[in-house]
Amino acid sequence: xxxLASTEAAAGTALAETDDGTARxxxxxxxxxxxxxxxxxxxxxxxxxxxxLCFALFALAFNLLLGYGGxxxxxxxxxxxxxxxxxxxxxxxxxxxxxxxxxxxxxxxxLLGTVFGALAIRRQGIYFAMITLALAQMVFFFSLQAxxxxxxxxxxxxxxxxxxxxxxxLADDRALYWLVAAIFMGGLLLIYRIIHSPFGQVCKAIxxxxxxxxxxxxxxxxxxxxxxxxxxxxxxxAGATKAIVFQLASLTDVYWTMSGExxxxxxxxxLGTVFGxxxxxxxxxxxxxxxxxxxxxxxxxQGVIFVACVLLFREGIVGVIARAIRKPL
Amino acid sequence: MPEDIILSTSGLTKEFAxxxxxxxxxxxxxxxxxxxxxxxxxxxKTTCFNLLTKFLPPxxxxxxxxxxxxxxxKPAEIARLGMVRSFQISAVFPQLSVLTNxxxxxxxxKRGDSFDFWxxxxxxxxxxxxxxxxxxAVGLTPFLDLTAGELSYGRKRALEIATTxxxxxxxxxxDEPMAGMGREDIERIEALIRKVSADRTILxxxxxxxxxxxxxxxxxxxxxxxxxxxxDYATVSKDPRVVEAYIGSGGGHGHH
Numbered sequence: 001x002x003x004l005a006s007t008e009a010a011a012g013t014a015l016a017e018t019d020d021g022t023a024r025x026x027x028x029x030x031x032x033x034x035x036x037x038x039x040x041x042x043x044x045x046x047x048x049x050x051x052x053l054c055f056a057l058f059a060l061a062f063n064l065l066l067g068y069g070g071x072x073x074x075x076x077x078x079x080x081x082x083x084x085x086x087x088x089x090x091x092x093x094x095x096x097x098x099x100x101x102x103x104x105x106x107x108x109x110x111l112l113g114t115v116f117g118a119l120a121i122r123r124q125g126i127y128f129a130m131i132t133l134a135l136a137q138m139v140f141f142f143s144l145q146a147x148x149x150x151x152x153x154x155x156x157x158x159x160x161x162x163x164x165x166x167x168x169x170l171a172d173d174r175a176l177y178w179l180v181a182a183i184f185m186g187g188l189l190l191i192y193r194i195i196h197s198p199f200g201q202v203c204k205a206i207x208x209x210x211x212x213x214x215x216x217x218x219x220x221x222x223x224x225x226x227x228x229x230x231x232x233x234x235x236x237x238a239g240a241t242k243a244i245v246f247q248l249a250s251l252t253d254v255y256w257t258m259s260g261e262x263x264x265x266x267x268x269x270x271l272g273t274v275f276g277x278x279x280x281x282x283x284x285x286x287x288x289x290x291x292x293x294x295x296x297x298x299x300x301x302q303g304v305i306f307v308a309c310v311l312l313f314r315e316g317i318v319g320v321i322a323r324a325i326r327k328p329l
Numbered sequence: 330m331p332e333d334i335i336l337s338t339s340g341l342t343k344e345f346a347x348x349x350x351x352x353x354x355x356x357x358x359x360x361x362x363x364x365x366x367x368x369x370x371x372x373x374k375t376t377c378f379n380l381l382t383k384f385l386p387p388x389x390x391x392x393x394x395x396x397x398x399x400x401x402x403k404p405a406e407i408a409r410l411g412m413v414r415s416f417q418i419s420a421v422f423p424q425l426s427v428l429t430n431x432x433x434x435x436x437x438x439k440r441g442d443s444f445d446f447w448x449x450x451x452x453x454x455x456x457x458x459x460x461x462x463x464x465x466a467v468g469l470t471p472f473l474d475l476t477a478g479e480l481s482y483g484r485k486r487a488l489e490i491a492t493t494x495x496x497x498x499x500x501x502x503x504d505e506p507m508a509g510m511g512r513e514d515i516e517r518i519e520a521l522i523r524k525v526s527a528d529r530t531i532l533x534x535x536x537x538x539x540x541x542x543x544x545x546x547x548x549x550x551x552x553x554x555x556x557x558x559x560x561d562y563a564t565v566s567k568d569p570r571v572v573e574a575y576i577g578s579g580g581g582h583g584h585h
Contacts, residue, residue, distance in 0.1 A: 193446070193447060193449070194446040194447075196449065196450045197443075197445060197446045197447065197448050197449065197450055198436060198440065198443035198445055198448060198450060198452060198453055199443050199444055199445055199446035199448075200446065200450065201425075201429065201432075201433060201436065201443065201450060201453065202433065202436070202443050204422070204424065204425060205422045205425065205433045207424075208421075208422035208423055208424050208425060209420055209421065209422050209423070211384065211404075211416065211420065212416065212420035212421070212422065213422075213433075214404045214405050214408070215382065215404060215405075215408055215413060215414050215415075215416070215420070216408055216413070216433065216434050216437050216492070216496060217405050217406075217408035217409045217413075217437045217438075217496065218405060218437060218442075219403075219405045219442070220405070222442075222444075223444075226444060226446070230446065
């Protein structure tokens with residue numbers, strides 16, 4: 001009995017330590033990310049960094065759904081792309097200020113996510129994934145067939161960056177960078193909070209064992225829809241921001257390859273890790289940028305990296321590190 | 330005085346593409362009893378179980394729980410009414426810690442729904458003491474910080490019971506709680522079931538007849554989807570039809 005009691009005490013403190021240790025580690029990582037964000041525009045090309053940040057936010061949103069909700073969406077381009085169209089269109093044709101254009105794009109993505117999510121969560125596994133893909137393809141065809149809104153093959157070009165709150169001009173890359181960095185950091189912190197909230201706990205339980213969660217009295221579908229909408233909205237936030245950064249919204253943003261790319265980024269970085277998608281997005285975007293001279297070979301190289309990733313380290317870059325230091329990242 | 334029935338079915342039937350797994354079962358479970366559902370392999374016990382907990386919709390028949398027709402309810406609602414099931418294969422949340430597994434259930438009972446994604450999980454710390462208490466009751470305290478997936482099979486089942494008890498259910502439905510367990514685990518779980526049955530009703534599907542004999546007040550024997558016999562262990566075990574069903578089926582589950 002004393003034996004048990006002492007083991008008990010040891011286990012209790014071990015738990016407290018790991019909990020606190022993990023929280024401290026994460027806090028330090030957030031500080032490090034913030035510091036990197038401050039330094040980045042001075043050492044790298046700001047537009048490149050902004051591109052990484054937009055895609056990192058997109059991958060974070062996707063990872064929220066798959067890594068913590070257990071739902072594989074093959075149609076996340078729909079929310080990213082539609083938000084990008086809405087934000088580009090309203091900034092250019094309605095003369096909305098950038099923050100309003102981005103907010104409106106995000107809201108439309110959330111709305112689209114509510115409708116698509118409600119349809120898709122009726123099925124599970126691969127059927128769920130196929131429904132999300134099919135619905136996203138419908139959005140693509142709509143974008144192709146509605147040139148008055150989307151500009152068709154040309155997309156919406158020369159989107160004005162405008163003035164933040166109607167006051168601060170964002171024409172300068174550095175000025176715009178701070179807005180994008182703030183949006184990224186806000187999105188990251190929000191996702192971190194969602195994962196570590198009472199809601200996040202239930203999502204993880206449903207991801208682990210849905211019938212059991214239901215048998216405990218949780219209406220699983222409502223949680224799945226909620227996490228789907230949150231993920232779609234955050235993907236929309238990323239897409240809407242991207243449209244302002246590149247002053248362009250195009251069919252590429254709603255095409256299925258965009259849905260594939262976000263899967264790739266998440267898997268390379270580390271599915272189900274908080275920070276993995278950021279690393280994954282940075283790796284993939286950097287590859288696309290620096291290997292651009294290889295032309296079509298970029299896709300081949302990407303494919304090879306993907307295969308290598310799946311074969312050699314399934315947990316992704318950050319997943320492997322997390323295992324090595326025995327702490328969730 | 331009429332018997333106090335907590336759960337009853339009438340004409341409960343489930344057909345799968347021409348095959349009738351459960352056929353016109355009338356079942357009455359007395360409040361406060363430990364009731365067993367036994368029968369040879371393929372008798373329809375698990376199907377029956379899934380019908381009662383609404384994981385399967387019945388083809389025909391009605392289910393009454395606490396005087397309320399629950400035939401059309403969804404599984405999550407059944408749990409909210411106080412009738413909680415376990416699963417044949419131990420059902421835990423493998424990537425969550427032992428403490429969190431139990432806390433998830435407490436979270437449902439104490440806070441209802443948790444759609445608050447903006448709040449820190451620190452707000453759940455108030456549940457930790459009670460969760461620890463429940464974990465201690467099933468002897469898992471030394472494993473609090475392990476993830477449930479790392480536990481041995483018997484301990485997973487103990488964790489599952491702790492999680493179920495966290496809901497303070499009025500009625501427990503246990504699907505083969507002893508399946509795949511060693512003798513020591515069986516004794517521990519048996520004692521645990523006896524302990525928790527004090528102020529609850531338990532309906533269990535179980536193959537281990539010695540467990541059924543020592544635990545259960547009332548036994549319903551199913552064979553080919555129908556009720557073959559009902560009564561206490563002494564009555565049922567002497568019933569020639571029951572003996573015939575067990576031995577005649579050639580199943581390996583008739584032994585003690």
